[in-house]
Amino acid sequence: MKLKATWFDTIIVVIICLISLLVILPFLYIIAVSFSPPGDSMAGNFFIWPKHWTLDAYSYLLNANTFLTSVKNSVIITAMGTVLSLFVSITLAYALSKKFLPGRRIMLLVIFFTMIFHGGMIPNYLVVKNLGLIDSYWAVVLPAASSAFNIMVIRSFFQSLPESLDEAARIDGAGEFRILYSIVLPLSKPIIATFTLFFMVQFWNEFFSAVIYLNDTSRWPIQPLLRQMVAISASNISAEAAVDASLAANLGPNVQNAAILLAMLPIVIVYPFLQKYFAKGAMLGSIKE
């Protein structure tokens, strides 16, 4: 069948182009401001193409200790969180994928119930506090180590692998850990890749638990710092005392927008890899047993 464009196709393409433009424009603007001297963007005489180019904002941020520390904290939290989440989620999902395991139903019920009922913010806070985790990276990482949704999706992937595979390995005398490590995991690359990226994004974007669990701002990852940097310009009403006075004093729109850009940069870098897996992964979650 030959594609013949009708007025209908034209209208659809035009509307989608407009929507896509609405998504892209803010990025172009943020980039443009970050490369412009502060006076230019104040005057607002450009929109997506800087009149004068400067790297001031970036050289300033890359020399600011507070900013670099927060990037370092974010990298640590992201690495810790991703490894821990993968470990906890995969081991539990694998065990629960075995239909012969006694007690499997009750464990699934225990996990599933957390999807519809939870203690809430303050009880969570008290648990983290009583475990002595306040001001440590673990306070951000541990409470977010997994979720019922993750377990369900990974488990349904494991269940789709042929059972005869394990049985053959068992006949050959392989232990259960050996089967998981040398047979199941190599076959699970797609789901592991999906969730590695999923967890990386989650922990890099982590904001609120850092705000409530990390009083020591030298432990802050990038998101809460970014919030302070941009809130200062939004209104003095909501801005709290800046973490770093010198950082606050130099906050032009170029520095703020450069910080926004750097905070999203890792996401934009992993996004092309994400894109390939995520649509599938999201649909996996809706598949019923």
Next chain:
Amino acid sequence: MQRALRPKRFHQLWPFYLLAAPGILYFLTFHYIPMTGLILAFKEYSPFKGMMDSPWVGLDNFRQFFGTSDFYMLLKNTLLISLLNLIIYFPFTIFLSLLLNEVRLKVFKRVSQTIVYLPHFLSWVVIYGITISFFGPSGVINHYLGQWFDGSANFLVSNEWFRPLVIFQSIWKDAGWGTIIFLAALAGINPEQYEAAKVDGASRLQSIWHITLPGIKGTIVILLLLRLGSSMDSNFMQIFLMTNSLNLDVSNVFDLFVYHVGLEQFNYSFAITVGMFKSVASLILVLGANYAAKLLGEEGIF
């Protein structure tokens, strides 16, 4: 023969329990132990006496909470944001899915999908930062308002702009991502139906109305009910960032109130009472939504 290959006895099964242990321990520690903290809603918590020895006060905290005008304000603000999302964000997502589904040029479809999915992966802080760059006092919008209309608007520190901005942010961030599940449902519609409609002389709009929309009705109903079931949850991260003392009349939702009362004023018992009310109300809504889905002949959420 088959059966013998599957572990049945404990000495064969313990590796699986060992594998499950860290995960189960995680769920017990960070999901179930907090639930025990809910008893503080019935106590007057004193940090010196601890959770166990603080005195019982029965339903006093609940009485206090329902007796204040705060309760109605929080309920109204929370439900209004959910309702607005339901009548603006939700149909927009369906509209965008239908548009993408009608694109016949594969390359164009893939490129535009890649673009509209992207904001979903950005943090709310980044979205907030972008919002300030555009809607802040010295943002682009105000710049052009000043240049063209001699005016400016306090988008970020006013009651009337809070809800429109929050809904707009939700659409910008997540509408594209929300199309995935509809597109999956759309892909499941039998193409022969469209062929038949074409033979009968149906226009594209007519096919959308008579084939496409009925084809995803089930998905729409389920997602609609899911959203209704979560009406008590506002997107806390988004609201937390967008709120300030000048828009608190419309931005104060249950979660935000819990944060202020509990973690800023250290009134744990009262904050837990509010949080517990929200959790229980959510539970009832979710179960109700699931029941309604089954009544409508859909599969239900669980």
